[in-house]
Amino acid sequence: MKLCVPIFLAVTIAVVLANGPLPSLARGPLDACEKVEPTSAPSDSDSIGADPLRGDPLHNNAAIKVDGALDTAAIADTKVPLEETDLEVLLGRAERSVVKLYGAGGARGLESYQSGVVIGDGSLILTSWSTVLDVDKVRVVTFDGRRLDAEIAGVDPQCELALLRVPNSGLLGFELDPQNIAKIGQRVFAITNLFGIAAGNEACSSQKGVVMAMSPLTTRKGAMKTLYQGRVIVVDVMTNNPGATGGALIDLSGRLVGIVGKELRDEQAGIWLNYALPMDVVKNSVDRILSGQANMAAANTQAVPQPHRLNDLGMALIPDVIPKTPAFIDWIREDSIAARSGLKSNDLILLVNDSRVDSRKGLERILSTINRGDSFAVLVQRGQELIKIQVRP
């Protein structure tokens, strides 16, 4: 397998990295996290270590006094400070900027949960674009157990990333630094809610790993079913489990170096790939999504008197049976505008003029804003391929 050489390289370098104490932490983006006061922090972990007798597992009843008068407050006051290592502090902070997401799914092996990374000023959550997001409001559960509703601000089908908007989350976000490119052999940590292990105010799971390779997924085309075919960070740790997608890959300074990708399996070898999207790709994608939004906002979103209609274009979509029926093309009339432009039945329409098509209804709404005489661009998913098509009337 192609990735083997980097494994060996990674080993050598990682031995050095792994053995040493942490380099001094440049606590850039994470410093701000200290200001976050959890409304109801996972405080059980804070209050433990209070009772000096707890060190001896055979003496763990000291909290109970005569006549059952329990002074738990006293326990909290006599906290023995834990000597936290830099890594505990680092992960403890980074965990606060990773959220648990819940949405559609739950049947046929499709998870209804995944992970998300809070970015920027805390009002945006970056995650993978997946069927989990096929809902009106995505449920966000923060590190301190708060439940927020997020709406989808935009998606980038090429990178399979989506941005969610959560106003007033009170969360502090990672900075997206396109220069922070992972290097082979670099120590990284994945923070994800894999298997949905964490719930409520429980922190997401942390895993250690090493960057094994920076490799384009295109080389695996055919073997792996993925829309995204750019460069990825390949890690040696089993990050890409169910629910982990959209989680954070951070470096030893606590900075974001990647977004954990979707589960991906080499159909021929049966091997699961553990990878993340690198920061330059992520940053570009986020910029695209945000500008697409801007375009959309700037563009005339008013319905025009003579818009495009599906029937006039010569196509029909699959029946609108669920609240968010995906915009799958059911059939194309021969010699129609749609047919001439190259659309085919079973194409899934993802974007129209960079605006996200979240459903059949969404497509009709967008088409109603485009003049019948104007051409427009669509992005469709055909099998595992993304195809850009210009529809010219």
Next chain:
Amino acid sequence: MFSSLVLECTRSQAIGQPPVGGPAQIQPPQIQPAQIQPAPPEPAPEVLEAQKQRIEAMRVAAQATVGVFGVDGQGGGSGVCITPDGYVLTNFHVSSPFGHRMRCGLNDGKMYEAVVAGIDPTGDLAVIKMFGRDDFPVAKIGDSDRVRVGQWCFAAGNPFVLATNLQPTVTYGLISGVRRYQYPAGTILEYSDCIQTDAAINPGNSGGPLFNAQGELIGINGRCSFEKRGRVNVGVGYAISIRQAMNFFWHLRSGRVLDHATLGFTVATDTKGKVTVSNILESSDAYRRGLRYGDEILRLDDRQIGTTNQLKNVTGIFPPQWRVALRFRNETDTIDTAIRLQNLHLPIELEEIVKGESSEEPKAPPKSPQEEPEEKSDAEEPAPGDPPQGKGLRKKEGPARKEKDTLKDALADRYETKRGFSNYYFNRVELDRIVGLQKSRNQWPKSEEAWVLAGTVVGETTNVQIRVTDSSLGFALGDKPESVDAKRGWTPWIQQQSLVSLAFAIRTWQQWHQSGPRMMGEAIYVGRSPLVGRAGLFDTTRITLGEVDAVVYTAPETGTIECIELFTDNQSDPAEIYFEKVQQNNGKEIPERIRLAYGLETRLVVDVVRSEWEPAAVIESGKEKGGD
């Protein structure tokens, strides 16, 4: 890649060939200089020092790591030795397929014969005992409550039964999560308050130790999340906290089939993290302590409760009958109390679980998908005690085979069946220990005499006199004498929370010392339990005295009775009699200060000023005789 480090360590320990075929077997790196980042020619001294410490921690830890095999050497799981005389902690799902007999391998290259002591099907723990040495290497017990995400840790054990050379495989990793709650399979194998790690934990690691970076034992590995990738590690393993394991350890040494606890109430959580009582049994101790429907649960043990999982986490680490501190809020007050946990299962339910797990056709843990790599998703599976290839072998072993083994078994006298016990032999061992402690400090002759204790109520001038004989018990508070039969008729007094219960306790004390627990009634060693107001755990013996159950708490080092609880049933408060000062008097231990409480409320404290023996007949003649 960390496993590569471990391989290095293993080699430098020169403890035999490194494990082969592990999940990350790695060739010596072929460095192509052009492709790697510039690296310092020599590792920093801190790096080398850290490596040295890690190697030493692993070397020591590996000595106490146990490979658990069947008597024919088939199958295999892991364990960890925690006492020099050979008590080993492992998983219930590791020990159960082997029945009561197994063999344990240590990294000294020797196999030791072992038998099962106690089992805990709900908590997935078992204690087995190795024989053949009194200086087994032991793991240092760590503090699992101090485990934090971001700490390094390592697991040791017998994954994929690689330890055929008896050298444990060590896998290094990160603490990924703490205080995780993993739902039970049915009602058993519940992992509460467990530690999540990405150290590779694979089938065969089950029952083995998880150590912190210093080599202290912090957990017992037992479970993984697998889902669709087959039964190999995918970066998620769970360990039972060592705190939970040690809470249950002495209970497990009692050779019993243990149960887990329930609070006697259920809760509902709202989005703001408010946990309120949604249902409560009126027969529960929590109800008797004043908890009602709708009250808000604030703390249990010493931990804040904000979710149902947190409540389950705390409940799961304690054996039933233990008392746990509870803080709750009702409409008007915040109340601190302690509640006695109650049993989760009925005895018959436990019996069926054990029957299903270990007898006849030994079957895999529940919901075990065997070795289908693409099995339907089941997020959490107990890692099997032995690997897929071991299953075929194990199936051949039927009950008949086991019987035969028992007949020729050198350890046959270390195994006794009895209902409710996984191995009654160990209950006798512990009771012998308790009796031995008692005898070493007490020479109470068999006597026909009456024992008279006279004293005063603390803080008052009221006199108290207690007379106990083999036929009747006298209790006089001031000028109000009461007399009760020495053997029966105690129940109404206890249920009415009478002060006369003091006399019952003195009678129990007397009998304990005169004839010993076994002659009093059916005596069962329970384990070690906490006492309200005292630090530490106390040996706990339950004796059936006719219609009353006496639970006697004795100090582990001296055998001195610290407390006697008298239960009439599980629905009402027992009488609790605490012996707060005890004096040695002519080879006898005599209580000097006795306190009677019901449901945490002290009713009477007596300072004993006189302890005498009088001819029983003289006493009896002046009194109305009850019964007989």
